[in-house]
Amino acid sequence: MDSEDEEIIRLLTDPTNREILTALNGTPRGLSVTEIAGQLSSADETELDQTIISLHHNYLPRLDEAGLVAYDHDENIVTTGHRSTDDADWMDxxxxxxxxxxxxxxxxxxxxxxxxxxxxxxxxxxxxxxxxxxxxxxxxxxxxxxxxxxxxxxxxxxxxxxxxxxxxxxxxxxxxxxxxxxxxxxxxxxxxxxxxxxxxxxxxxxxxxxxxxxxxxxxxxxxxxxxxxxxxxxxxxxxxxxxxxxxxxxxxxxxxxxxxxxxxxxxxxxxxx
The missing domain is CATH 3.30.870.10 (Endonuclease Chain A)
Structure with missing residues (x-):
């Protein structure tokens, strides 16, 4: 197993990453960062803001780098990545x-x-x-x-x-x-x-x-x-x-x-x- 595969395995062991991928499943148009945060956090405004910041600076960049999501920083839109749909050979x-x-x-x-x-x-x-x-x-x-x-x-x-x-x-x-x-x-x-x-x-x-x-x-x-x-x-x-x-x-x-x-x-x- 190469380093890219190891990184994907590591990312998928994190429950927040799994929740993000689950939220994106079946949404071809993608979701905004705010929409994803709304599914991960309560309705409390402070918690929602903290979740948005955490997604923007921590979770989404790493998932994007691994190819599991595509994160448009300018538009704040997240869609499924190329490894989720086209490159499954790492699964063994x-x-x-x-x-x-x-x-x-x-x-x-x-x-x-x-x-x-x-x-x-x-x-x-x-x-x-x-x-x-x-x-x-x-x-x-x-x-x-x-x-x-x-x-x-x-x-x-x-x-x-x-x-x-x-x-x-x-x-x-x-x-x-x-x-x-x-x-x-x-x-x-x-x-x-x-x-x-x-x-x-x-x-x-x-x-x-x-x-x-x-x-x-x-x-x-x-x-x-x-x-x-x-x-x-x-x-x-x-x-x-x-x-x-x-x-x-x-x-x-x-x-x-x-x-x-x-x-x-x-x-x-x-x-x-």
């Missing part, structure tokens, strides 16, 4: 471990901690419950077809019936066909995220699930000395949870353009893809 298991080592872990997370699940069945159970809790959007990436489970389909179907938009991505052709046949109303696409597929050593990412952009499951394959492979998962809940913020920064605007990456869209183009 090493970086993830480095970030999560800064936080407490437990069986179930709160907004400031990262939870841990042991074993494939525990991960399945949590993900099924997550599908039941999703209100608007369920985003899935599978690194292979090994984890596809027929018993999970009713939970996905129920979510779709409730009006949840379901997106399923995998580079495995058989897995995409599995989703396409069994969940025809879902958006199916081939992710262009090599970091998830080109890991030579364990641990390796097994799956990534995001619900409503505020709950995240990152599954990891681990291998013991005998070569036996087991799955563990890290879970984050809440919009300012460190794992949730990191994942949103990783995926960036890709979450908003999945329809244009889907198999159905690409097959309809009048040229070879």
């Amino acid at each position: 298991v090493e970086a993830l471990d480095e970030l999560l080592s800064q936080f407490g872990t437990g069986r179930r997370p709160d907004e400031g901690t990262v939870g841990r699940l042991e074993g494939r069945e525990a991960v399945y159970d949590y993900c099924r419950d997550l599908a039941d809790r999703a209100d608007d959007e369920l985003f899935l990436i599978y690194a292979s077809d090994e984890l596809l489970d027929e018993e999970c389909l009713p939970y996905a179907e129920n979510a779709i019936d409730r009006g949840v938009d379901l997106y399923a991505g995998t580079k495995n052709r058989d897995a995409r066909e599995f989703f396409r046949e069994r969940l025809p109303e879902a958006t199916i696409w081939e992710p262009q995220m090599d970091w998830m597929y080109e890991q030579a050593n364990y641990p390796k990412v097994s799956r990534l699930i995001v619900a409503d952009r505020e709950t995240v499951v990152v599954g990891l394959w681990e291998e013991d000395a005998t070569g036996a492979q087991t799955e563990v998962a890290m879970i984050g809940e809440g919009r300012t949870n460190p794992l949730v913020v990191l994942t949103r920064e990783l995926l960036g605007a890709r979450l908003d353009h999945l329809d244009y990456q889907s198999d159905e869209f690409l097959e309809g183009l009048p040229f070879e893809t």
Whole structure:
């Protein structure tokens, strides 16, 4: 991990930085410094003024230098930075471990901690419950077809019936066909995220699930000395949870353009893809 990656990890361990990035999420026009300060502080005028000063002199310049935000000092406008949307290659298991080592872990997370699940069945159970809790959007990436489970389909179907938009991505052709046949109303696409597929050593990412952009499951394959492979998962809940913020920064605007990456869209183009 190079010095730029280390700086991003350090910045994301600060809860104020995570709150700033969360406030900017989904606001393509950006926010004024005053608007951001209003979301970080109370209505007390003195506290608001102090927050504005702190943002201007401390937090925003550092986030801007790292590329996580773009800060226009003259106009006092802040927008998402280029690393939030276009340059996610720094996100790997090493970086993830480095970030999560800064936080407490437990069986179930709160907004400031990262939870841990042991074993494939525990991960399945949590993900099924997550599908039941999703209100608007369920985003899935599978690194292979090994984890596809027929018993999970009713939970996905129920979510779709409730009006949840379901997106399923995998580079495995058989897995995409599995989703396409069994969940025809879902958006199916081939992710262009090599970091998830080109890991030579364990641990390796097994799956990534995001619900409503505020709950995240990152599954990891681990291998013991005998070569036996087991799955563990890290879970984050809440919009300012460190794992949730990191994942949103990783995926960036890709979450908003999945329809244009889907198999159905690409097959309809009048040229070879």
